[in-house]
Amino acid sequence: MKIGITGATGQLGRIAVDKLKLYTPSDHLVALVRSPEKAVELGIEVRLFDYSNPETLAESLKGIDKLLLISGSEVGQREVQHKNVIEAAKASGVKQIIYTSLLHADTSSLNLATEHLATELILKESGITYTILRNGWYTENxxxxxxxxxxxxxxxxxxxxxxISSASREDYAEAAAKVLTGDGHANKTYELAGxxxxxxxxxxxxxxxxxxxxxxxxxxxxxxxxxxxxxxxxxxxxxxxxxxxxxxxxxxxxxxDSKTLSSLLGRxxxxxxxxxxxxxxx
Structure with a gap:
């Protein structure tokens, strides 16, 4: 089984790669990044992947079974970029997408919620098996x-x-790794917080x-x-x-205060x- 990690050179992505290595062989992992040269040190396969270049995404996703879609960093561009990735994933036969959304995206007043909620809808309508990780605030913020x-x-x-129920990036990354390598998470939405x-x-x-x-x-x-x-x-x-x-x-x-994150982590x-x-x- 091949697992693709978008944004693998980012702050959350790098930790997610490290955590995934604890649960699955490194040759099962693929870093999907805009700057491949920055990902060499990750020690896994690297493919060029730019959310804003939809014509190249499907090729990069070939052979990927599960995809960790880490939300893009360009606020205001996320909905379009995420749609590009989801459509490419469907065309390439990706079986499951795990998406990092926002805590209580459906009720939150934060301006970040709009694009996350739109992405969740696109994902659900795609027909691809999904797991939505509604990540709370990072303590590091x-x-x-x-x-x-x-x-x-x-x-x-x-x-x-x-x-504020924040948790560390390591906590959220480990939860993502457990969901990606575990069972029983199909078509579920998790509210994750400290x-x-x-x-x-x-x-x-x-x-x-x-x-x-x-x-x-x-x-x-x-x-x-x-x-x-x-x-x-x-x-x-x-x-x-x-x-x-x-x-x-x-x-x-x-x-x-659901403690869903610690339940997934087992700690x-x-x-x-x-x-x-x-x-x-x-």
Whole structure:
């Protein structure tokens, strides 16, 4: 059985490849990437694969039985790109697609949900056996601002008292690997999130304890947060999106207490304490 992994050189994709190697021989794995030269170190077969070049996708998918479709990084282009991949997979005889979607994509107020939900519909209508992994927030999403928070003593955001059930990329990648190599997942949708929810104030407290430097969470308005992110160098559109995601978090869009992820893993998800500790010692 051949398993194809799209975006195999990305942050989630690389970990997924490593996890898959624990469950299946390396010669059963195929990295599907835009820049093959960056994938050589993965130690598996590599094929050129660009979501935006539909005429080349079907050829690259020949012989692939199961496909891990990691959602594209180009927000606003995802629906079209994912449709290209799904149509090519159908033409090439791919038997099952495992897609990384968004937690509660059907009810979430996050602007990311629209393209994920559209992709889910395209996938279901394709007739291909599917498994939808609605991944929650990555704990690592907050690490980009952690160094600045430690230095300044302030972690700013607009999430209020919203509960965040994040997990590590390793957790999500391992779950994907288990689904790809296991049975009983056909045509199922899984809401995946960390076992223990926290607020950004809790995050600041844990970061304080781990770093030895006091960090206070400062809740500000969406507009203020967006302006702050622009001030530190983020593009205006990205700053607006990040601030908007925090507003979604304030509405508990990032919360889930089903513990489905840890059930798939057969172990607890990575704690906030351990995730921050690992980040700080790197």
């Amino acid at each position: 907050y690490f980009g601002s952690l160094a600045g928070a430690i230095e300044s003593g302030i972690l700013a955001g607009s999430a209020g008292e919203g509960k 076992d223990i929810a926290y607020t950004l104030a809790d995050f600041a407290k844990e970061a304080s304890e781990q770093s030895g430097k006091f960090i206070q969470y400062k809740n500000i308005s969406e507009k203020e947060y967006s302006e702050l992110l622009i001030k530190i160098g983020l593009p205006e559109s990205l700053a607006a999106s990040i601030a908007g995601w925090d507003i979604g978090a304030s509405k508990d869009d990032l919360f889930d 607890p998800t990575t704690t906030l304490k351990d995730a921050i500790k690992t980040f700080l010692i790197q």
